[in-house]
Amino acid sequence: MTATPGATPTIVLVGHGMVGQRFLEALAERGLTATHRVVVLCEEPRPAYDRVQLTSYFSGRTPEDLSLTDPRFLAGHGIELRVGDPAVSVDRVARTVTARSGEVVGYDVLVLATGSYPFVPPVPGKDAEGCFVYRTIEDLLAIEEYARTATTGAVVGGGLLGLEAAGALKGLGLTSHIVEFAPRLMPVQVDEGGGAALLRTIEGMGLSVHTGVGTQEIVVGEDGAVTGMKLSDGSELATDLVVFSAGVRPRDQLARDCGLTVGERGGIAVDEQCRTVADPHVFAIGECALAADGRVYGLVAPGYEQAETAAATIASDEASFTGADLSTKLKLLGVDVASFGDAHGTAGDCLDVVYSDSRAGLYKKLVIGRDGTLLGGILVGDAEAYGTLKAFTGSVPPVPPESLVLPAGAGQPAALGPSALPDEAIVCSCHNVSKGTIRGAVTDHRCTTVPEVKKCTRAGTGCGSCVKVLGQLVDAELEANGVTVDKGLCGCFSQTREELYEIVLALRITGHRELLDRYGREEARGGEGCEVCKPTVGSIIASLAPAIGASGYVLDGEQAALQDTNDHFLANLQKNGSYSVVPRIPGGEIAPEKLIVIGEIARDFGLYTKITGGQRIDMFGARVEQLPLIWARLVDAGFESGHAYGKSLRTVKSCVGQTWCRYGVQDSVRMAIDLELRYRGLRSPHKLKSAVSGCQRECAEAQSKDFGVIATANGWNLYVGGNGGATPRHADLLAQDLSDAELVRLIDRFLMFYIRTADRLERTSTWLERIPGGLDHVRDVVVHDSLGICEELEQLMRAHVAHYRDEWAETVNDPDKLARFVSFVNAPDTPDPVVAFVPERDQMKPDLPLLSLGMRPADDVLEGSAQR
Secondary structure (H helix, E strand, O other), X not given: OOOOOOOOOEEEEEOOOHHHHHHHHHHHHOOHHHHOEEEEEOOOOOOOEOHHHHHHHHHOOOHHHHEOOOHHHHHHOOOEEEOOOOEEEEEOOOOEEEEOOOOEEEOOEEEEOOOEEEOOOOOOOOOOEOEEEOOOHHHHHHHHHHHOOOOEEEEEOOOHHHHHHHHHHHHOOOEEEEEEOOOOOOOOOOOHHHHHHHHHHHHOOOOEEEEOOOEEEEEEOOOOEEEEEEEOOOOEEEOOOEEEOOOEEEOOHHHHXXXXXXXXXXXXXXXXXXXXXXXXXXXXXXXXXXXXXXXXXXXHHHHHHHHHHHHHHHOOOOOOOOOOOOOEEEEEOOEEEEEEEOOOOOOOOEEEEEEEEOOOOEEEEEEEEOOOOEEEEEEEOOOOOHHHHHHHOOOOOOOOOHHHHOOOOOOOOOOOOHHHOOOOOEEEOOOOEEHHHHHHXXXXXXXXXXXXXXHHHOOOOOOOOOHHHHHHHHHHHHHHOOOOOOOOOOOOXXXXXXXXXXXXXXXXXXXXXXXXXXHOOHHHOOOOOXXXXXXXXXXXXXXXXXXXXXXXXXXXXXXXXXXXXXXXXXXXXXXXXXXXXXXXXXXXXXXXXXXXXXXXXXXXXXXXXEEOOOOOEEEEEEOHHHHHHHHHHHHHOOOOEOOOOXXXXXXXXXXXXXXXXXXXXXXXXXXXXXXXXXXXXXXXXOOEEEEEEOOOOOOOOHHHOOEEEEEEOOEEEEEEOOEOOOOOEOOEEEEEEEOHHHHHHHHHHHHHHHHHHOOOOOOXXXXXXXXXXXXXXXXXXXXXXXXXXXXXXXXXXXXHHHHOOOHHHHHHOOHHHHOOOOOEOOOOOOOOOOOOEEEEOOEEEEOHHHHHOOOOHHHHHOOOOXXX
């Protein structure tokens, strides 16, 4: 592109969203910001932010946290950003853009990145008070404010943003409904089977889903506010807040007004260089552009490619955009959903390989060509293999396709390492980075860490779904080049967690500082350690405390400085700075008198109460100075810490067993209580959960636990390595028909072997898959004592049981320990002013608008004070 001789050429960017910001970065990378004046006209009142993570605002992230724009980047490259001043007209003859403020900016190159606008169905009442769209931070702020006086919300649209909006409404305390015209949720990304799995999971979260029906009318009251919705099946839904999330349309009005060519269904028509077909001086990128392949792309990754193509073309470099991979991996309401390639099997003569587990909410489908080529797939509930599977798309995987969809613990799933991927496989679809490019970054550019490879290739800097595969590739390439990969715990220790455990046990080291000074890296000795090694070493010392002569109380001496936030106050920190208190209720069994005590405490301290999935009662909203007062009353009533805050045993769930149930064959409640009391307070690399079912009907869900027990007519079956949550895993059968004593002995061994050999923050499910030999090796060690260490493992567990002390009781009985439980060390009698609540459903909830103001006591309320 050329300008008038002697004049500084000007590039005007209209729109400053994610794609617009990527375009600016691409200009800077090519040196164009040094040779051109760059002006950005932005409609929103803030610079570019991460719209993909928009819903995380309701999880505590501030608008500033979501920002993608570093002011230093703009200033350093001389970019002129006008926020809140959108373009209103373009004169292509004079090559000028007029902003809403009246400013007229001449251009040599004009780039339109105006994005899209939410589609609102043309139904009566759509503009009533209480109707919103879900697109910008300002939309979220308006929804949050209106929800303060609402009780029920409905979302029109069951796609990606619709589900996120419904989750946000539920998080704001509203009864939430989803209305989707298609016969299933997320109809573009998943098929009927995937939609069914997603539906079961989302309904299990308490959201009501209405599929196969459309919205015909928004019912409006006399005051002009929403009161309900009429649906196409004749039913009516009572609601006082409606969010429209029924798709988006390209924002192309500016282009239409200045005579640029647009598609029949919208979108500014561009060629393969993203230059508009009507004017070589105007480009269009992102959701406003109708690409050369006839598609408007609504994902950020294709928008990034278009931004880079436009910048390269302006710089007279060769580049083209001819289409993009529409693969996507999402986490919706905590549920993994992914689709890649030809997910719906539209290609002729293809086959489906499907694994479905409706109880666990799992659905996996691979589309396979007749020649074995992987064409695409859908993953719901467990998308761990997404990065590897997507990279294999278009090739024949080196293992049978059915082994690729089996979950861990069900048969023998394939373990495909990075070496199996071809060099041309795309690892990062956001930035179109292949395995070969990543290998080149390591081999040719001497990158040795994932952050270095990210900086060199941009891989992993988009949605982040490829980071795990990226790490595997970097390590594999380094090892292939003869480079020793540093597998140390952190920058302070070259040893792994397992090696540090052995050092602490063998040498009876009772402090982090001593361990660091004797065995830390040379440059770390004499230092304080880091946020990785301090809690890790603290956990190891706590696990081994009786055996090495250390204090078992995690807030004694140096141990106190090693703890994470939750352990630091023996309670769970919540989003508004308050804490939750969870007393232990072994096996879920509780006497009426104790129930009354919990109710009285919650009433007297104004706490929010909730029954947990682990069969106990959580009390939310305690200020830090209230914690000892609450604990004292609980301890007096016979309760103790439930360790909900620690990487330790949480609960042992149970069904009622043979005592009450006509199907029960063993006393599951008694066994659950015995196990929970035995392993309470046991510090481990990650949290531990357990359950005991009284028969094969499995009402306690033991097979989704770290260690689960199921009764048989002849005793107990022991399962290990299960996991619920975001990455479900069925537990594996370790041993069967065990007596009470045999069961306890094997669990003792299993837990101590896990604590001894697991990595930092590694669940038993991940550990069981990682450890060489897997389940067979663990069975050899724990059941058959192949390493000859079972007596030592049992002795360590006996020492733990014999020396257990309740941390809450230890605290409330020691005045020195109580001194730490204040919000401000220099104003111990002053409560944290940010911890405030508003009423909801006869209880209370955090005052979210207060939080959104971003108040920080140290800056705004108690100047000069220090918050613990």
